[in-house]
Amino acid sequence: MAIISLDKIVVCFLMVITPMASASQFTVGGSTGWAVPSDQSGMFYNNWASHLRFSIGDSLLFMCNSEKNSVLQVSKHDYENCHTSSPINSFDGSKVVVTLDHSGPYFFISGDEGNCQKKQAMHVVVLADRSDSGKTYTDTPASSAPMKAAGFLSSVGAFLGLALL
Secondary structure (H helix, E strand, O other): OOOOOHHHHHHHHHHHHHHHHOOOEEEOOHHHOEOOOOOOOOOHHHHHHHOOOEEOOOEEEEEEOOOOOEEEEEOHHHHHHOOOOOOOEEEEOOEEEEEOOOOEEEEEEEOOOOOOOOOOEEEEEEEOOOOOOOOOOOOOOOOHHHHHHHHHHHHHHHHHHHHHO
């Protein structure tokens, strides 16, 4: 009979838990970075963001072309109208990191004169934390919680089984 070592159990547990707790950092615009896009359709940054899933705790890395470039977090109204006068947050520098600390929409524009009008603007939507057990959902069947727990436990069992091989 095989004896399960504590080391194997800890490694398997960490393999299951780590993906759930980790946050990601996304470089805005990929290799293009944060600059006036050559695509003037106005969709470059929003197309980039639409292919990603943002969660609470993730961060955005704005790689700016120069120290003078700035990133403004603004309201939806200011985003739609390229208003730079009253940002929610203002960030300066060549590498700007913005942590997404709540669910919902975030709106960003360039703080540089005229760049927002040239489509250097983006909005992202951060998904709600589905693990919040304090909230109740009336349209969710009562049996869904045990099913989620059973799925989690079967995943743990599968990892433990693999560790024993």
